[in-house]
Amino acid sequence: MKDVQEILTMAIPQPAMSDQLQLAENSSVAVPDCMEFELQRFTYDTPLPVEDVAMVVYQPAKRGQAATIELRYCVNGSRYCKNPACTDGLCVDAHKGTCNEKDPSLDLVTLRFQPSFIQTLQKGATKFSFELSGKKPFVKTLQPCTKSKAVLEQMVHHNYEGILKNIFLQSKALELLLFSSDQFIKNDTDERYGCRFLTQLEDREKITKARDILLLQLDAPITIRDLARKVAMNECYLKKGFKAMYGTTIYDYFQKERMEKAKGLLYEQGISVSEVAMHMGYSCISHFSTAFKKHTGLKPCELLLR
Structure with a gap:
């Protein structure tokens, strides 16, 4: 919850307004040997000045815990129908037409990559490295690009199930990791870590x-x-x-x-x-x-x- 509050304070310039958010959905999907995808969707009744925010978070290995890379996003979501008789599919369709019962939403998406998966990506690579052996954590805040927001929209609205769902989420997670890769592979240490003191x-x-x-x-x-x-x-x-x-x-x-x-x-x-x-x-x-x-x-x- 602390991580959620941290990114919300950046997405909503006036912190008191975040009290108007109502949690509408909290779900997660674990893709074996790859990553965990978590979605928290909030709705609100009165207009909120929401800014799209993304964070790249690296936590080094601790006792009993492996090192991790996380991508966190807070973006304006689609509008969702508040009529309980509607199915999820109808709500998505309503986004393309007119529906007077729709509520605006805010989507918080977290991708937690497993270290073993990141390490497999680095095998054979000599030019760039994610450098997961570092002992210091870092956080980099950035503005999600248009391509990232399009991928996030696809990840929260899809019809795949079972193994196809895992394949789809993994492919989209890799796209987001690619779009965020500049935060890892820049040669300058201070640039790669953002402002180093912000790790605290x-x-x-x-x-x-x-x-x-x-x-x-x-x-x-x-x-x-x-x-x-x-x-x-x-x-x-x-x-x-x-x-x-x-x-x-x-x-x-x-x-x-x-x-x-x-x-x-x-x-x-x-x-x-x-x-x-x-x-x-x-x-x-x-x-x-x-x-x-x-x-x-x-x-x-x-x-x-x-």
Whole structure:
């Protein structure tokens, strides 16, 4: 559950919103001598700002436990019919048509590869290695590519059973491993491990705390120095780790969330441009308008009139 919460905090920028998730499905399939496929599907009633996230996780061998490679994904799922009379097939078909009873969903997919399977892939390979002999764990967060999301969609919606199901899941798991292979085979150690200090849960929690601080005070910009002090982390580590975990700089992330909140105040609540600018901490309306247009492509007054 801790691993689930960790990836959810990255996928849903406002952590309190994850409380709206309802577990709709929890299933797993073990493909012998290969990997374990686990699916956790959540549904929600009110719109959530979900960002697709992927993680590559390596855990070295421990006493009584072999080394493992995991691929974790948190992606927006299809919409599923909440009518209990529907079968799973009908719900999938409804995704292509119109169904007023469908709920949006969030899919958490975990692939746990067996070390023996990874080692068989490396036999005879001299140029690249997954280097499973390492003694240090690492975590790399990345944005799932379009190809990965297409494969995930196929893995959670298929009609195979028995041995064909195992063959299908194994083939798709290999595709996902291929798309994520850059995280293993780069020659530069720091690049291969992402930010090495992020292998420590404590450091990842500090960066998550920094993001939460930004979200709580969108109307009061904070310097990176002050933010680093609040979470007790070196400024350089904070900037590098933040970009590794969230795929953008601290400033760009803050501005994006700031303008999204301003957009909501203008479009959904109809608050005047001057009031919104003041509410978001701008002393000059023209500076707010420039920042807003850079983010949305519209002037604040244009959105207000819609």
